[in-house]
Amino acid sequence: MAPGTTFRSSTMASAHPWSLHPVQRHRLQCRKRLPPPPRQKSCVAITSAAGTQQSLSGASTMEEAYDLLTARVMHHLQRRSDSRSAGKFLVGVAGVPGSGKSSLAREVVARLSERGTLAVNVPMDGFHYFKHQLDTMPDPRVAHARRGAEWTFDASAFVTCLQQLKSGRGVAPSFDHGVGDPRPGMIEVGEQHQVLVAEGNYLLLAAEPWCHLQPLWDDTWYIDCEVDVAMQRVFERQTGNGVAAEVSRRRVATNDRPNAELVVTTKDRAAVLVPTLPLQHVKK
Numbered sequence: 001m002a003p004g005t006t007f008r009s010s011t012m013a014s015a016h017p018w019s020l021h022p023v024q025r026h027r028l029q030c031r032k033r034l035p036p037p038p039r040q041k042s043c044v045a046i047t048s049a050a051g052t053q054q055s056l057s058g059a060s061t062m063e064e065a066y067d068l069l070t071a072r073v074m075h076h077l078q079r080r081s082d083s084r085s086a087g088k089f090l091v092g093v094a095g096v097p098g099s100g101k102s103s104l105a106r107e108v109v110a111r112l113s114e115r116g117t118l119a120v121n122v123p124m125d126g127f128h129y130f131k132h133q134l135d136t137m138p139d140p141r142v143a144h145a146r147r148g149a150e151w152t153f154d155a156s157a158f159v160t161c162l163q164q165l166k167s168g169r170g171v172a173p174s175f176d177h178g179v180g181d182p183r184p185g186m187i188e189v190g191e192q193h194q195v196l197v198a199e200g201n202y203l204l205l206a207a208e209p210w211c212h213l214q215p216l217w218d219d220t221w222y223i224d225c226e227v228d229v230a231m232q233r234v235f236e237r238q239t240g241n242g243v244a245a246e247v248s249r250r251r252v253a254t255n256d257r258p259n260a261e262l263v264v265t266t267k268d269r270a271a272v273l274v275p276t277l278p279l280q281h282v283k284k
Contacts, residue, residue, distance in 0.1 A: 095223035098230035124200025126173030222270035
């Protein structure tokens with residue numbers, strides 16, 4: 001891949017399958033009392049990891065969990081016989097909104113880098129459709145209200161980005177919460193990076209095109225946070241950012257919670273379940 005390649009969300013006018021997916025169009029129009037949409041196509045190779053799934057043990061705080069997960073990555077890297085030919089080690093961190101994915105990814109990347117293993121975080125949030133793209137959807141009002149649902153992300157671009165970054169270098173988008181849109185080219189991924197940590201709600205979905213992420217992962221972690229706990233965190237985060245309490249409650253009930261309920265159905269596909277723990281020991 002050529003140096004400086006930039007991955008962006010495609011426009012809604014593009015012809016890739018996801019942006020024109022009939023299920024997406026149907027969901028945007030669901031408030032008009034249309035019949036229930038058909039089930040999305042799934043990858044037949046996606047199976048549950050329940051038989052081999054591990055629960056992270058030995059940690060009583062999230063700080064300790066971060067250390068254990070960092071050690072897990074280092075162990076995997078040491079077991080690789082030829083890390084160069086294997087490409088970057090990709091970790092997928094999934095969980096419901098408010099579960100702590102961003103914090104976990106950030107902390108593990110920092111710990112790996114401190115130990116001499118350069119790592120980088122590529123969040124799924126950078127692949128939100130832009131607001132102007134939502135404006136072109138069949139029902140822009142619903143599209144904006146449901147922003148954060150799986151069909152409001154350019155999943156095809158996310159898959160393509162990770163496929164190419166796994167074996168090369170380039171740049172990926174971040175998300176500017178102040179502006180409310182992605183910022184193309186803000187995350188640089190180089191040959192020197194051995195580990196790439198991606199985090200997002202829908203990394204373990206079996207539906208097209210998300211399912212094409214599965215062959216890329218070298219390890220997958222799911223933060224096992226109860227939905228009610230996570231929704232309270234989302235509420236506190238929104239109101240802390242100035243959103244009126246009643247507006248936040250409505251957003252949580254009509255968007256964040258339905259999204260979380262979908263994400264919970266994917267937890268059995270993760271290799272590791274990470275418990276929700278206090279951040280640090282409480283000093284007495």
